Amino acid sequence: MNMTKKKTIFTAAVLLVLFAACVIVDLTLPSYHIAVTVIKKATVYALVAVSMNLLNGFTGLFSLGQAGFMLLGAYSYSVLTIPDGKKATVYQYFENGGLPFSFTDIFGGIFGEQVGTIVGMLIALLIGGLLAALFAFLIGLPVLRLKSDYLAIATLGFAEILKAFFQWNGLGPITNGSNLLKSYPTFNKATPYVIIAGLMIALIVLLINSTYGRAFKAIRDDEVAAEAMGINLARHKRMSFIISSFFAGIGGGMMAMYMGTIAAAPFKSALTYEILLIVVIGGIGSITGSVLASFLYIFSSEWLLRGLDSGTFLGINAPAVFKNGFRMAVFSVIIMVIVLFFRKGIMGDKELPNLLDKRPKSRKKKEAAGK
């Protein structure tokens, strides 16, 4: 059988099995169960990690602005979808706070409450993404002239400014200042998260395998050669930056959905580092790696290693050792081990279909076979 065909079938089968597993978890477990939480959070992280990988791993632009773009997505999502009836309680410190309209109510009026809410939520997510993309375009104008570490510092700075700006009381009537935004609609089940993030990641994969994706990789591998072969560096870098930010914005909106309440505080640079960690662990330049690593990361930090903080781990009850903060210590050791023994991350730059590739024979074996 044709190898490409084999790979397609293999990939489709794996994805289908994983999706089915999510649906089964959803149907059998209550929505507050830790497994559902892990799936929800991990899909959100996976989307953001993949968007960061598009920029850092595929275009070679080291940017640390992801938390800022997520913040934009999260705020646009929640501000646009808080129902009119609940605005008075949410914006309790700001009279007549909130936008004069709400997507949930507008589309609820058109399609009926249930469908309308979902349509409103999706459109709000999209607008969050577009806003993040617009912001990326604006800061990209000055920032993309910088290279390597300097780009990282500048984008990190912009993300921090954005966070401070959203906490500013002057914007309170819209952002509720540094108070929580809540009461916006969310999905309780994990499946919608998996579907949305899955579609978005599929779009990124399509982009990476298109002629533009190949141009991005050329820029990453050798900028000088890329420019000499007719690739407009400024245009392609900007494109990659905007597209990556768009998906980070959508990821931010989903983050708001997952958390149920949001404020600017959690979108700090530590969030970006978490995402960066996932990208590095998964493999810079591997979409599969990013997704896999976010599930592993969230699974162990939220579930598997939770016991290290709360007294009992693997049946060992040692409250003197397993107390608050110990989890992070163990986590750091695990990460060090990964960085030491998997230099290129779990997947390197391989993708899911590459798992079917035959291992290249080592040179010695080849020579022996030749003789």
Place this chain on the structure above:
Amino acid sequence: MSKNVLKIENATMQFGGVVAVDNLNLEINQGEIVALIGPNGAGKTTAFNVVTGVYQPTNGAVWFNGEKIIENHPQGKMKKLYKGEHAGEYNNTIAPTPDVITKLGMARTFQNIRLWKSQTVFDNVLIAKHCRTTSNVFSAIFRLNRKEEAKQRAEVEELLKVVGLYEERNELATSLPYGKQRRLEIARALAAEPTLLLLDEPAAGMNPQETDELTAFIGEIRDKFNMTIFLIEHHMDLVMHISDRIYVLDFGKQIAEGTPEEIQNNQRVIDAYLGVAEDA
């Protein structure tokens, strides 16, 4: 009367007080193979970089297919530092980036091979086709450009067969032997559909046999693609064998121009390469 493809007019490239290229005048006609030679540090690669837009010349102009594509005059502190003549003759600044120049139809290779290391042979050539795509990013994501993509892939396959790399198309570019990497770089430049091919020391680091193969290969390219070729080279065998005309640079200055026979017998060129006896 053959068509003039490239014309370098009074090009001077000065880095601070150092004059790397001094008033270079050079013309290349359609279908010619022209070589630029000179001792190390003569300014050959700098001249290439001026033509391809990597550097902006301090003064002078470059014409391509009858159109002025690059022009500059001394500006700022270079006004004082500028040592060349012809300073008043150029008043505009036209400074396109290398990608614009490639789109105009000029493609180059590099002195030290610059292939895209993580890509396969096939993809290396295919990426060079990117500058010829007309589809935008949305039609590319949603695969509305299938026709164009299929056409490009077919063209790349064809090109790889012509240059003899079709068997290796799925291998990593860096896993090829050195001579084939050079060949691949030339194939990649050809994929950008140029009318003028610039080769920067294509035979650097090659053994005599590989050099012979390369000489034949460059001739083949000229005939098959009706290509005009401008090359920098140190291997005199290759240069003398293949070039229609040769320009010689020494310390940035053009010291000779002519057919291979003329150059071989030119006393100034011999002096530049071998040095002049002090008591002479």
